[in-house]
Amino acid sequence: MANKAYTILIAALTALWGLTGCVRYDIAEPLNRFTNSEAGVADGSEITANAGTTWFADGEYENFILTGQALTEKDAEAALLFHTDGQSGYEVAFRNGPIDGTRKSGSLTSVRNLYRSLAEDGKWFDFEIAVRGHNISVAINDTTVVCYTEPEHPYRTEEHAGQLLSRGSVALRGISGNVTFRNLQMTRLRKNAVNEADTMPRIDEQNDAVIRFQQQDFPVIDYHVHLKGGLTKEMAQAMSMNYGINYGVAPNAGEGGVGRMLADDKEVYEYYNEVKDMPFLRGVQGEGRKWTATFSQEALGVFDYLFTDAMTIIDHKGRNSRIYRPEEVHYDGVTKEQYMDHLVDQTVKILTNEPADIYANPTFLPDELNEAYAQYWTDERVDRVLDVLVQYNIALEINARYKIPSLDIIRKAKARGIKFTFGTNNVDADFGKLEYCLQAVKECGLTVNDLWFPTMSVRREREVVIYNKW
Numbered sequence: 113m114a115n116k117a118y119t120i121l122i123a124a125l126t127a128l129w130g131l132t133g134c135v136r137y138d139i140a141e142p143l144n145r146f147t148n149s150e151a152g153v154a155d156g157s158e159i160t161a162n163a164g165t166t167w168f169a170d171g172e173y174e175n176f177i178l179t180g181q182a183l184t185e186k187d188a189e190a191a192l193l194f195h196t197d198g199q200s201g202y203e204v205a206f207r208n209g210p211i212d213g214t215r216k217s218g219s220l221t222s223v224r225n226l227y228r229s230l231a232e233d234g235k236w237f238d239f240e241i242a243v244r245g246h247n248i249s250v251a252i253n254d255t256t257v258v259c260y261t262e263p264e265h266p267y268r269t270e271e272h273a274g275q276l277l278s279r280g281s282v283a284l285r286g287i288s289g290n291v292t293f294r295n296l297q298m299t300r301l302r303k304n305a306v307n308e309a310d311t312m313p314r315i316d317e318q319n320d321a322v323i324r325f326q327q328q329d330f331p332v333i334d335y336h337v338h339l340k341g342g343l344t345k346e347m348a349q350a351m352s353m354n355y356g357i358n359y360g361v362a363p364n365a366g367e368g369g370v371g372r373m374l375a376d377d378k379e380v381y382e383y384y385n386e387v388k389d390m391p392f393l394r395g396v397q398g399e400g401r402k403w404t405a406t407f408s409q410e411a412l413g414v415f416d417y418l419f420t421d422a423m424t425i426i427d428h429k430g431r432n433s434r435i436y437r438p439e440e441v442h443y444d445g446v447t448k449e450q451y452m453d454h455l456v457d458q459t460v461k462i463l464t465n466e467p468a469d470i471y472a473n474p475t476f477l478p479d480e481l482n483e484a485y486a487q488y489w490t491d492e493r494v495d496r497v498l499d500v501l502v503q504y505n506i507a508l509e510i511n512a513r514y515k516i517p518s519l520d521i522i523r524k525a526k527a528r529g530i531k532f533t534f535g536t537n538n539v540d541a542d543f544g545k546l547e548y549c550l551q552a553v554k555e556c557g558l559t560v561n562d563l564w565f566p567t568m569s570v571r572r573e574r575e576v577v578i579y580n581k582w
């Protein structure tokens with residue numbers, strides 16, 4: 113009995129508190145009153161953020177879930193601010209359109225920038241933003257795209273020093289064009305709210321390279337991630353969000369490579385449907401030397417980009433040779449210099465005839481030659497490869513796993529206006545965070561203008577030439 117009376121007393125007190133304090137938890141309430149110092153008050157379930165205006169919602173919030181829908185015009189961008197006084201706090205970006213290096217919908221601006229949007233211009237889409245303790249999550253169309261846990265000692269540049277959790281207002285800021293929001297629903301969460309889905313360890317930002325690039329809005333994209341060796345798409349999603357690296361996930365289309373291979377157009381479309389709603393860029397790798405004859409350009413064209421490498425060649429005696437396998441590398445009858453010349457010939461042929469956007473695992477050499485990498489990659493040979501990249505607007509991958517090409521070659525490529533991508537070519541779920549690529553950016557002075565994006569793809573206009581005899 114005592115217990116029951118106590119419960120009633122608590123319930124009565126809670127109700128009273130609810131009436132006097134006006135703070136109600138775990139109940140969705142419309143966020144439908146916004147003020148702007150010049151334009152006054154806007155009431156209602158729909159509000160448009162025009163370029164240059166900021167609207168503040170009523171109330172202050174700490175832990176919360178905010179849901180709603182947004183509609184972007186072409187090239188329009190807006191930000192939803194939270195924990196803000198107009199200057200401080202975090203922003204979530206609303207911008208759609210092709211992958212051109214601008215941050216996209218759902219980005220936690222300059223902390224977790226995203227480069228592929230799961231929404232489209234001219235079509236209402238759902239979003240959810242939640243703060244639970246130190247964790248911020250963002251979902252677009254029911255897919256989680258950001259799961260960021262603010263560490264004890266966050267790294268922030270001077271410009272972004274205010275990007276910290278605290279408590280504060282929610283605001284809508286128009287940046288360009290018109291972005292309209294509707295049906296905003298705010299649910300306050302209690303102080304001890306926890307995001308159960310946040311399972312990975314916090315990043316130590318004092319010793320993390322990626323956050324330094326994010327803070328400068330320098331796109332951090334790993335275009336060469338394979339779902340193999342136990343790496344599932346769910347793991348890749350969690351790792352990508354935790355590290356702050358956008359992943360371009362690519363299957364191998366063709367034969368002879370390591371792990372799952374797509375064999376025909378039908379498998380290409382099946383794979384594409386599996387990953388299209390995941391928050392990844394969607395790539396495909398042409399594998400072996402027959403892929404141009406096996407797949408239609410239409411099927412491979414559904415992906416955001418296509419890459420190939422020159423690690424499978426037809427050797428000087430007409431044998432198919434995977435040069436990453438020592439048992440398939442034969443120098444019989446030729447010197448290593450002659451072998452190297454043949455490898456460069458093959459590389460030029462591949463890049464000339466196979467319509468790839470990106471030359472991946474570039475300048476890779478078999479072990480015995482790799483020991484004298486700089487000696488075998490003479491200026492003349494490097495120029496032959498760079499010439500063909502320039503001629504067909506092919507990007508050069510900076511490969512994190514093999515640490516290739518050398519910084520010297522990257523500098524030469526930059527001087528010739530060649531664009532770059534970053535890629536790992538992982539074998540399993542245990543791989544790094546683009547360390548070599550980020551080092552190359554610093555040491556070679558690469559800027560955003562040196563990066564390639566899928567909007568620069570010209571492969572669909574290129575003719576496929578069947579050139580090797582098998």
Ligand SMILES: [Zn+2]
Nearest residue numbers: 336338397537
């Ligand atoms: Zn690969």
